[in-house]
Amino acid sequence: MSRGKRAAGGRTGKTRKTAGVNNFVVKFANVNGSGSASANNLFAKAIFRMGIPVSPHNIFPSNIQGLPTWYEVRVNDKGFLGRREGVDLMVAVNEQTIVRDIESVVPDGYVLYDSSKALRPIRKDVNFLPIPLKDICLREFQHPGQRQLFQNIVYVGALATLLDIDFGILTGMISEQFRGKEKLILPNVHALELGYHYARDHFDCPLPIRLRPSRKARGKILMDGNTAIGLGCVYGGATVASWYPLTPSTSVVEAYGKYCKRLRIDPGTGKRKFAIVQAEDELAAIGIAIGAGWNGARAFTASSGPGVSLMQEFLGLAYFAEVPVVLFNIQRVGPSTGMPTRTQQGDLLSCAFASHGDTRQVLLFPSTPKECFEFAAGSFDIADRLQTPVIVMSDLELGMNEHVCDPLEWDDTGGYDRGKVLGGEQLEQMEEYGRYLDVDGDGVPWRTLPGAHPERGSYFTRGSSHDAMAAYTEDGNVYAEVMDRLARKFAGAGKVLPEPEIQADGASRGMIYFGTTAGAIPEVQHKFAKRGVRLDTLRIRSYPFHDAVSRFIEEHEIVYVIEQNRDAQLKSLLKIDCGANDGKMRSVLNYNGVVISADQIQEAILVDLPEAPEREQASA
Amino acid sequence: MSYIVKPRFHHPQLQKNDLGYTRRDYEGTLTTLCGGCGHDSISAAIIHAVHEMSLAPHQLAKVSGIGCSSKIPSYFLERSHGFNSVHGRMPSIATGANLANRELYYLGISGDGDTASIGLGQFCHIVRRRINMLYIVANNGTYGLTKGQLSATADLGSKTKSGEESQYDNIDLVSLAIDLGASFVARSFSGDKEQLVPLIQAGLSHRGFALIDVISPCVTFNNTPLSAHGYKNTWENNVVLSEIDFVPMRKEITARYSAGKDKEITLHDGSVIHLHKTGSGYDPGNRENALLHVNEYKKQGRIATGLLYINQDQSDFHELADTVNKPFNRLNEHDLCPGGEVLADINETFM
Ligand SMILES: Cc1ncc(C[n+]2csc(CCOP(=O)(O)OP(=O)(O)O)c2C)c(N)n1
Ligand code: SF4
Numbered sequence: 002m003s004r005g006k007r008a009a010g011g012r013t014g015k016t017r018k019t020a021g022v023n024n025f026v027v028k029f030a031n032v033n034g035s036g037s038a039s040a041n042n043l044f045a046k047a048i049f050r051m052g053i054p055v056s057p058h059n060i061f062p063s064n065i066q067g068l069p070t071w072y073e074v075r076v077n078d079k080g081f082l083g084r085r086e087g088v089d090l091m092v093a094v095n096e097q098t099i100v101r102d103i104e105s106v107v108p109d110g111y112v113l114y115d116s117s118k119a120l121r122p123i124r125k126d127v128n129f130l131p132i133p134l135k136d137i138c139l140r141e142f143q144h145p146g147q148r149q150l151f152q153n154i155v156y157v158g159a160l161a162t163l164l165d166i167d168f169g170i171l172t173g174m175i176s177e178q179f180r181g182k183e184k185l186i187l188p189n190v191h192a193l194e195l196g197y198h199y200a201r202d203h204f205d206c207p208l209p210i211r212l213r214p215s216r217k218a219r220g221k222i223l224m225d226g227n228t229a230i231g232l233g234c235v236y237g238g239a240t241v242a243s244w245y246p247l248t249p250s251t252s253v254v255e256a257y258g259k260y261c262k263r264l265r266i267d268p269g270t271g272k273r274k275f276a277i278v279q280a281e282d283e284l285a286a287i288g289i290a291i292g293a294g295w296n297g298a299r300a301f302t303a304s305s306g307p308g309v310s311l312m313q314e315f316l317g318l319a320y321f322a323e324v325p326v327v328l329f330n331i332q333r334v335g336p337s338t339g340m341p342t343r344t345q346q347g348d349l350l351s352c353a354f355a356s357h358g359d360t361r362q363v364l365l366f367p368s369t370p371k372e373c374f375e376f377a378a379g380s381f382d383i384a385d386r387l388q389t390p391v392i393v394m395s396d397l398e399l400g401m402n403e404h405v406c407d408p409l410e411w412d413d414t415g416g417y418d419r420g421k422v423l424g425g426e427q428l429e430q431m432e433e434y435g436r437y438l439d440v441d442g443d444g445v446p447w448r449t450l451p452g453a454h455p456e457r458g459s460y461f462t463r464g465s466s467h468d469a470m471a472a473y474t475e476d477g478n479v480y481a482e483v484m485d486r487l488a489r490k491f492a493g494a495g496k497v498l499p500e501p502e503i504q505a506d507g508a509s510r511g512m513i514y515f516g517t518t519a520g521a522i523p524e525v526q527h528k529f530a531k532r533g534v535r536l537d538t539l540r541i542r543s544y545p546f547h548d549a550v551s552r553f554i555e556e557h558e559i560v561y562v563i564e565q566n567r568d569a570q571l572k573s574l575l576k577i578d579c580g581a582n583d584g585k586m587r588s589v590l591n592y593n594g595v596v597i598s599a600d601q602i603q604e605a606i607l608v609d610l611p612e613a614p615e616r617e618q619a620s621a
Numbered sequence: 622m623s624y625i626v627k628p629r630f631h632h633p634q635l636q637k638n639d640l641g642y643t644r645r646d647y648e649g650t651l652t653t654l655c656g657g658c659g660h661d662s663i664s665a666a667i668i669h670a671v672h673e674m675s676l677a678p679h680q681l682a683k684v685s686g687i688g689c690s691s692k693i694p695s696y697f698l699e700r701s702h703g704f705n706s707v708h709g710r711m712p713s714i715a716t717g718a719n720l721a722n723r724e725l726y727y728l729g730i731s732g733d734g735d736t737a738s739i740g741l742g743q744f745c746h747i748v749r750r751r752i753n754m755l756y757i758v759a760n761n762g763t764y765g766l767t768k769g770q771l772s773a774t775a776d777l778g779s780k781t782k783s784g785e786e787s788q789y790d791n792i793d794l795v796s797l798a799i800d801l802g803a804s805f806v807a808r809s810f811s812g813d814k815e816q817l818v819p820l821i822q823a824g825l826s827h828r829g830f831a832l833i834d835v836i837s838p839c840v841t842f843n844n845t846p847l848s849a850h851g852y853k854n855t856w857e858n859n860v861v862l863s864e865i866d867f868v869p870m871r872k873e874i875t876a877r878y879s880a881g882k883d884k885e886i887t888l889h890d891g892s893v894i895h896l897h898k899t900g901s902g903y904d905p906g907n908r909e910n911a912l913l914h915v916n917e918y919k920k921q922g923r924i925a926t927g928l929l930y931i932n933q934d935q936s937d938f939h940e941l942a943d944t945v946n947k948p949f950n951r952l953n954e955h956d957l958c959p960g961g962e963v964l965a966d967i968n969e970t971f972m
């Protein structure tokens with residue numbers, strides 16, 4: 002172990018120009034189940050508390066213990082928080098992957114590793130930061146569990162010196178975390194200090210890639226999408242949650258349950274204003290939600306590809322029988338079991354058309370935790386107003402990673418919109434009631450709830466063909482009338498759905514994107530602006546598409562459709578629904594399981610742009 | 622409209638119940654099942670039972686799966702809301718409906734295919750979950766609607782009309798339900814209205830999950846002398862383990878029961894079951910004993926019927942889930958939404 006100080010600036014003392022103060026990527030390579038998650042989280046959150054925009058990403062295996070796992074943290078003062086290629090500092094503490102991990106570091110980047118065991122220097126163009134993590138912990142801690150666990154805290158302490166993290170913030174967070182378990186505060190702070198002092202004594206600190214307190218992330222929150230959805234369900238009035246565990250959707254219901262236990266207890270009786278059923282499978286999960294929705298409670302289920310596939314038959318029933326229900330699809334990589342812990346936007350088509358026959362489903366596409374909250378809460382109004390399933394299409398990237406976003410807001414003046422439900426008194430006044438009569442001409446009929454009136458308003462809900470009075474029919478014309486009304490209802494759904502977000506400035510080319518692709522877009526625009534290229538953008542937030550989407554396509558010569566699946570599913574849907582001509586629609590795709598980066602988008606579009614003179618034109 | 626309108630002739634039994642309703646007020650649309658189908662007798666028994674116990678039809682919701690049997694909710698209680706769901710999944714619909722409004726009565730109708738094959742998983746889990754409902758299986762040992770294939774409840778060696786013989790052991794829904802913790806389990810026969818009506822009444826009044834497995838012959842596909850679920854075999858091998866009378870709550874007990882021979886069971890809603898002990902002295906309060914009897918008779922090729930098991934001490938789903946008394950579907954934003962101030966505090970925890 003070298004006693005002297007190392008020149009941490011490296012051989013050249015320079016770093017890549019992409020990295021610098023408040024602008025770099027740190028990646029942690031750990032072993033799953035070794036307790037690294039909370040330490041890495043501590044690191045990211047401390048940076049966020051310094052007011053600096055940060056985007057942590059979990060790249061984890063489908064495994065409980067033993068396989069490699071990574072945690073990637075991008076720091077960017079401009080607020081560009083999409084994924085960026087290249088690692089500026091690698092915390093390489095997993096022997097299984099250390100060679101590959103070191104290879105992924107940019108030239109002149111840094112590798113922090115556990116020097117308790119000698120490391121064969123495999124690269125000369127990176128700077129090594131050896132810290133004997135294991136030896137330090139063996140010396141300082143008695144308990145075998147702590148000896149393992151605190152290695153993670155020691156490297157966070159070292160990073161605090163190397164990157165200039167506010168140490169007070171770190172210790173403050175430790176105290177918060179162990180409130181009620183005060184005994185644990187001292188050893189954790191001790192571990193932080195061990196790393197802090199070791200780095201101070203052995204390296205030139207701070208490194209050129211370092212942090213400086215900022216105001217950029219002040220007033221923002223750092224939250225994962227699934228927590229936001231769970232909370233949104235509490236605010237939106239959901240009382241029934243039924244589910245079957247499936248990564249990456251599990252934490253939706255867990256969050257709902259956690260907040261319900263705090264916020265949904267009747268003060269008088271201590272009883273619960275919610276029920277959560279862990280069903281036997283996803284068929285039952287969606288069935289329970291549909292049964293509850295039919296009977297007038299707000300109900301949801303959360304799942305992902307394999308579970309959503311199982312729900313198909315029931316989704317068709319709810320579409321055809323017109324039962325409100327909400328499904329959160331936290332998409333992961335398919336087909337089949339696919340890559341359960343990687344992200345994709347691969348269920349667009351299967352959800353838009355979920356179930357056999359002519360079905361169309363309403364989809365919502367949140368792209369931030371704030372939208373997860375708003376769309377979750379709002380989805381219950383939408384389902385009630387349209388009397389149909391609403392599928393909220395999140396994904397692993399949004400659901401299981403923390404994102405910086407604006408604080409959540411709630412308007413106390415607006416109540417829930419339960420849509421067209423007739424109560425007993427209204428039924429009393431009516432001459433005739435027919436469950437599927439289109440009395441308002443908008444395709445949305447009036448429903449009644451069981452028990453509403455002793456003699457009126459009852460009807461028989463069925464997935465078999467029915468007439469306007471809900472009676473069984475095999476008359477093809479009557480069937481077609483119902484199908485046409487459903488199509489009208491769907492076509493008019495836009496008025497209750499979130500509109501697309503458009504930034505148009507008369508450019509001849511445009512980009513259409515949705516969901517988690519959004520993270521990369523500001524950076525793409527920034528990169529293009531530097532090259533004198535301008536592109537208009539449209540972010541889709543719901544399906545069926547608003548007219549503005551067709552207009553946007555019409556108004557642009559070339560439209561790039563950016564999405565994270567192999568088959569350009571959004572592009573297909575746009576072609577089907579907006580009649581967009583294929584010649585002008587170009588796909589930018591990524592489907593390797595990680596979220597698309599600004600570089601990828603930029604490169605794909607740049608090669609497609611006309612040569613320089615025309616490029617001017619493109620940006621005119 | 623394409624459906625056949627049921628003629629509104631004067632019903633022979635225009636007797637009014639406590640609510641002032643006649644039997645007609647409990648009927649449904651005209652049946653479309655085969656003449657003589659056992660399922661129609663079950664409809665009739667339900668109409669009789671619910672009218673007689675003066676249950677307001679709108680206070681009950683009907684749920685079913687898919688099959689000839691699952692169609693019957695159309696043919697009774699027109700004033701009740703009904704939900705004919707998808708094949709084998711009625712239990713999940715019933716569960717959700719019950720969660721949304723705990724105050725209604727829930728009547729599930731299913732077939733043996735619907736419950737014992739495609740829906741076996743959901744059946745097992747609704748039993749475990751103790752949903753407060755009456756679940757009736759119209760059990761004919763065959764898939765009527767898809768034209769007579771053998772079902773999983775068909776006894777080993779039983780033959781359908783086409784001559785197909787069951788090669789596998791059957792699934793006995795009664796034993797399964799008792800084993801999984803159902804708190805009211807009965808078996809009956811669509812041809813025995815006297816037995817079936819009070820069981821339906823008791824099953825509806827019982828708090829918790831109640832199952833009645835009703836042998837309900839399919840006259841078209843499974844009613845030969847060699848069909849275990851045919852009329853002949855069921856009449857001949859029916860062993861009544863316990864007979865009951867049902868006295869709805871608030872009704873005075875008029876009949877006289879001899880204290881030594883009869884047992885009186887008061888249900889949670891105040892109605893009373895009078896259990897006539899038969900020669901065997903069968904006690905439906907004992908789970909192991911119930912399983913033993915059912916299996917013993919089965920070995921002899923006989924069918925144990927009557928109230929086979931009842932346990933009144935079990936909590937239902939809502940009690941276990943500790944939910945509020947007010948039905949969820951009547952809670953509004955004031956009850957459910959924590960509001961903007963609380964949200965501001967929650968935001969703090971993410972800063
Ligand atoms: C998913 C699905 N698979 C198959 C069917 C076809 N199907 C309709 S009813 C039925 C069997 C019904 O048998 P049972 O529940 O015993 O009712 P029964 O007609 O005998 O009363 C089948 C297989 C279906 N409706 N749905
Ligand atoms: S086929 Fe069998 S079960 Fe179906 S209606 Fe006819 S007799 Fe009844």
Ligand SMILES: [Mg+2]
Nearest residue numbers: 732733761763
């Ligand atoms: Mg059957």
